[in-house]
Amino acid sequence: MSDTHIKLIAPLNKTTTREGSAATLLRRIPLSFLLVVVVPVLAASFYFLLIATPRYVAEAKFVVRSAGNQQPSSLGVALQGVGIPGGQTDAFAVHAYINSRDGLRQIMRAAPVEEIYGPGRADILSRVPAIFSQRSFESLFKGTRRYIFVGYDSTTGISTLRVQAFRPQDAQIVSEALLTGGESLVNRLNSRAEEDAVAEGERTVVEARARVATAQARLADFRNRERFIDPESTATAGGELVSQLLLTIATLKAERSQIAAETPQSPQLSIIDGRIRAYENQVQQARGELAGGADSLVPKISTYEQLATEREFAQRALLAATQALEAARLDNRRQKLYLERIVNPSRPDEPLEPRRLLSILAVLAIALTVYGTGWLIAAGLRESRQS
The missing domain is CATH 3.30.1890 (Bacterial polysaccharide co-polymerase-like)
Structure with missing residues (x-):
């Protein structure tokens, strides 16, 4: 009669099974994943949390x-x-x-x-x-x-x-x-x-003022030298004088013609002729002062007009420079x-x-x-x- 063998069948140790499963799971994780993912995340967690x-x-x-x-x-x-x-x-x-x-x-x-x-x-x-x-x-x-x-x-x-x-x-x-x-x-x-x-504007204003002062000084020198306040006014007055003289001469000639027609031998004719010659000489002298020579008013008027024009341009430049300076200051305040x-x-x-x-x-x-x-x-x- 053969021996009977009794085998005890008992449940496995759960602790051993879990440890084996965890070890198996760790062995299944690639080493590259641990190095590339797990280690950096653990290091970052350690740094940021602690x-x-x-x-x-x-x-x-x-x-x-x-x-x-x-x-x-x-x-x-x-x-x-x-x-x-x-x-x-x-x-x-x-x-x-x-x-x-x-x-x-x-x-x-x-x-x-x-x-x-x-x-x-x-x-x-x-x-x-x-x-x-x-x-x-x-x-x-x-x-x-x-x-x-x-x-x-x-x-x-x-x-x-x-x-x-x-x-x-x-x-x-x-x-x-x-x-x-x-x-x-x-x-x-x-x-x-x-x-x-502002510095550029002020420099322009200073230059414009210097230009005005120079033009004014040249005009003053001309007036002192020529002893004229305004040659144009003098020329106008001279022209009016010539016109009055010519009108007087025309009147005298008309009067002489009338006397000569009425009394050809009248002694007043010689007197009237003398007055006409005197007025004509005065007209020629007045015309000579206005034009015709180096000392006449024409070249003086030309010089005066040139100086006056320069002064006017300088004054306009000064006005424009002053306005530009004020505009620059206002623009700087706005900007x-x-x-x-x-x-x-x-x-x-x-x-x-x-x-x-x-x-x-x-x-x-x-x-x-x-x-x-x-x-x-x-x-x-x-x-x-x-x-």
């Missing part, structure tokens, strides 16, 4: 406009959209200043930048200068660019300044320093434009730029950066994209080899 220093954001809004500047119309906005600049681009000069080294120097005059963004307040990846960078102004400039942003809205003409710092008061101080520097820049631009335009703060930089209450969960998800998305792209390339290479 190490990253919170950053406070101070926001300010401002516009740069002139006294006669108007808001762009819908047509102007449409033209801006196709690359035609509008009238609100004066703010770009302030933007360039904020993003420049001069803007950093303005901040350094108001606050210790190396302390604000230095190792004492920022984590190892956020500090300025960076870990392997030298302590220099250039590295400080490149590092602070990460925490300062200025943008422009073409539809409203409003510029937005966002400054990040590791303490709320530091963010407010840096924003205030940049806005103060922008206002100083606008004032310098206004002063330079006004000085150039004078102003930086107007719409929203002053206030002290933030809570940190807005970094966005920890969003940053981790962004690292995950990038890692998955890189891994998926690499897997597709590897799969394509395998298929090409098999074929």
